[in-house]
Amino acid sequence: MRVAVIGGGVVGLSATVALLRQGIDVWCHERGEPMAERSAGDTRIFRLAHACPDMVRLAGRSRALFATWSERAGVALVDEVGTVVSGAEAGGWAEAMAAAGVAHELVEAGSPRLRLPAVTFAGPALIDPAGGVIRVDRVRAFLVGAAGARLRPVHVDAIEETASGVRVRAGAESDTFDAVLICAGAGTSALAAGVGIDTPRVLEHHLRVSFPLRPAAPAPLSCWITAPADGVLGTYQHQDGPGSWAVGGDVDPALVTWANGREAAEEASLAAVTGYVAEHLPFVEPRPIGRVYCTHNPGLGDGLQFARRGRVLAVHGENLMKFAPLLGEMLARSAVEGSTPENAGPSVA
Numbered sequence: 001m002r003v004a005v006i007g008g009g010v011v012g013l014s015a016t017v018a019l020l021r022q023g024i025d026v027w028c029h030e031r032g033e034p035m036a037e038r039s040a041g042d043t044r045i046f047r048l049a050h051a052c053p054d055m056v057r058l059a060g061r062s063r064a065l066f067a068t069w070s071e072r073a074g075v076a077l078v079d080e081v082g083t084v085v086s087g088a089e090a091g092g093w094a095e096a097m098a099a100a101g102v103a104h105e106l107v108e109a110g111s112p113r114l115r116l117p118a119v120t121f122a123g124p125a126l127i128d129p130a131g132g133v134i135r136v137d138r139v140r141a142f143l144v145g146a147a148g149a150r151l152r153p154v155h156v157d158a159i160e161e162t163a164s165g166v167r168v169r170a171g172a173e174s175d176t177f178d179a180v181l182i183c184a185g186a187g188t189s190a191l192a193a194g195v196g197i198d199t200p201r202v203l204e205h206h207l208r209v210s211f212p213l214r215p216a217a218p219a220p221l222s223c224w225i226t227a228p229a230d231g232v233l234g235t236y237q238h239q240d241g242p243g244s245w246a247v248g249g250d251v252d253p254a255l256v257t258w259a260n261g262r263e264a265a266e267e268a269s270l271a272a273v274t275g276y277v278a279e280h281l282p283f284v285e286p287r288p289i290g291r292v293y294c295t296h297n298p299g300l301g302d303g304l305q306f307a308r309r310g311r312v313l314a315v316h317g318e319n320l321m322k323f324a325p326l327l328g329e330m331l332a333r334s335a336v337e338g339s340t341p342e343n344a345g346p347s348v349a
């Protein structure tokens with residue numbers, strides 16, 4: 001069997017590596033550097049905490065597979081500093097974790113159990129002890145190494161069903177496969193539409209900004225998800241390097257809409273996030289020292305969405321890094337069996 005994976009982000013590489021372990025003749029097509037678009041940067045947040053028990057269970061399976069990857073890589077791929085979820089969502093997410101039977105703790109804001117760069121915030125807070133920082137730099141090295149020469153540096157122009165298989169066209173070249181996985185991130189909707197699969201097209205700009213931690217900050221700090229409250233941004237935050245704290249915010253959608261252009265959206269996000277840090281994080285200097293930009297399809301939340309037409313399967317969703325090892329296994333199995341994984345979590349409106 002020959003399988004083409006389109007996209008060498010974390011999802012496509014995970015699927016490629018899972019297929020290679022099954023002895024499948026798989027080729028991963030990537031138009032640029034691997035893991036340089038939505039998978040760019042060196043860190044992400046891992047959490048079991050989700051809004052519904054199914055997603056908590058899926059995250060648990062992914063965490064176990066991260067452990068397997070870590071063994072194979074010979075280095076820890078998740079730093080287990082815990083993840084805290086605060087604000088309106090904490091209670092409901094705690095219930096989902098309880099229903100899934102995983103360890104968690106609900107505490108009041110200001111509890112000494114919390115290791116955050118803030119003193120006060122809208123409580124209560126949920127502690128997810130299995131959460132932590134995904135070391136994307138190490139994941140990238142592991143996956144690129146494992147995919148090896150199976151990474152093809154090409155821009156795929158089109159995918160077409162033919163009588164003998166699925167033709168993948170890249171410039172003047174074409175190759176035919178028994179199955180195709182579209183894992184092309186921002187490029188997915190254009191390629192999928194060519195074979196009649198509809199996936200979200202609307203894109204938004206997003207920026208995560210890093211700031212210096214003040215020496216008095218507690219160590220190690222937990223990752224932190226804050227819900228929006230009383231005009232204060234919802235954010236996600238974590239330590240992304242020695243002495244460095246990364247913050248991404250749910251900036252007003254009008255400021256980051258695609259039509260505004262990347263530069264204006266980055267500037268607006270930078271101002272909003274820096275303002276939040278100055279006002280709410282006493283252990284962080286509001287002085288930007290780094291940024292990671294990406295696009296995303298707004299409104300997807302934490303869901304995993306799959307769509308198949310014939311021999312082609314497309315995947316989309318947001319916050320996919322934490323599910324990467326699991327997605328790799330699911331996509332590999334589906335490519336071989338010709339099946340479609342069940343959707344999970346919220347889908348786009």
Ligand SMILES: Cc1cc2nc3c(=O)[nH]c(=O)nc-3n(C[C@H](O)[C@H](O)[C@H](O)COP(=O)(O)OP(=O)(O)OC[C@H]3O[C@@H](n4cnc5c(N)ncnc54)[C@H](O)[C@@H]3O)c2cc1C
Nearest residue numbers: 007009010011031038039045156185187294319320321322
């Ligand atoms: C700042 C930021 C913070 C985030 N925080 C978190 C977090 O805390 N936790 C979490 O789990 N997730 C988080 N995410 C989301 C997560 O990183 C992404 O969901 C995940 O990396 C997506 O991986 P992907 O493989 O689907 O997409 P990508 O990494 O974008 O990979 C798609 C690849 O396809 C290639 N491609 C596209 N079209 C073509 C074509 N026609 N031909 C050839 N190649 C093509 C692209 O070059 C790209 O490399 C965050 C993302 C960002 C940017």
